[in-house]
Amino acid sequence: MTYPATLAEALIQSDVLFDRDQLNQAICRIAADIDAALEGERALYLTVMHGALIFAGELALEIKTDIEFDYVHATRYRGATTGSELHWLREPQCDMKGRTVLLVDDILDEGHTLKAIRENCLARGASRVLIVTLCTKIHDRRTPGIQADFNGVDLPDRYVYGFGMDYKEQGRNLPAIYAFK
Numbered sequence: 001m002t003y004p005a006t007l008a009e010a011l012i013q014s015d016v017l018f019d020r021d022q023l024n025q026a027i028c029r030i031a032a033d034i035d036a037a038l039e040g041e042r043a044l045y046l047t048v049m050h051g052a053l054i055f056a057g058e059l060a061l062e063i064k065t066d067i068e069f070d071y072v073h074a075t076r077y078r079g080a081t082t083g084s085e086l087h088w089l090r091e092p093q094c095d096m097k098g099r100t101v102l103l104v105d106d107i108l109d110e111g112h113t114l115k116a117i118r119e120n121c122l123a124r125g126a127s128r129v130l131i132v133t134l135c136t137k138i139h140d141r142r143t144p145g146i147q148a149d150f151n152g153v154d155l156p157d158r159y160v161y162g163f164g165m166d167y168k169e170q171g172r173n174l175p176a177i178y179a180f181k
């Protein structure tokens with residue numbers, strides 16, 4: 001498929017898959033499940049920039065248990081619609097030895113990004129890494145051994161954007177998830 005250059009053209013060729021109310025409901029459900037899983041433990045809340053920025057902020061406000069914030073910046077799409085090798089732009093700074101890490105990202109697609117970051121956290125001594133995603137794309141290209149512990153919504157196998165996810169670095173602040181038709 002040929003993808004257009006501008007966000008305006010992209011929107012004409014796209015559907016809304018999940019609107020803000022639907023995503024907020026999913027976020028509240030995830031927050032309650034995380035509170036139950038933490039049983040009061042103060043976890044490290046590790047946001048994967050840039051895509052997870054909006055989801056992580058909304059979710060953090062719904063989690064009742066106190067959490068410590070850190071972030072990583074790792075990208076493998078770099079504004080493109082297909083992924084390549086993972087580039088680390090910022091590694092975690094907090095000491096995660098013996099701690100639960102909530103690894104928070106917008107989308108689980110092929111899984112290379114989250115698999116590499118999870119391995120990095122375990123190598124730094126995290127006791128467990130719980131993967132938290134707003135959405136998971138359903139297809140058979142997932143790298144083995146990776147799945148979300150907490151996930152908001154399932155997506156068809158289409159390129160998506162909005163709610164933090166970019167279309168050629170545009171559209172991250174759209175308050176819904178859009179997909180090309």
Ligand SMILES: O=P(O)(O)OC[C@H]1O[C@H](OP(=O)(O)OP(=O)(O)O)[C@H](O)[C@@H]1O
Pocket residue numbers: 048049050051052074075076077078079083105106107108109110111112113114165166
């Ligand atoms: O499961 P995968 O196929 O590895 O893809 C998922 C990753 O792709 C996106 O990041 P991207 O590299 O686009 O960087 P961004 O967060 O800055 O948009 C998204 O935020 C995930 O981190």
Ligand SMILES: Nc1nc2[nH]cnc2c(=O)[nH]1
Pocket residue numbers: 077107109110158159160161162165166167
């Ligand atoms: N914006 C965006 N980023 C992704 N990263 C992996 N898959 C996707 C996708 O469908 N959309």
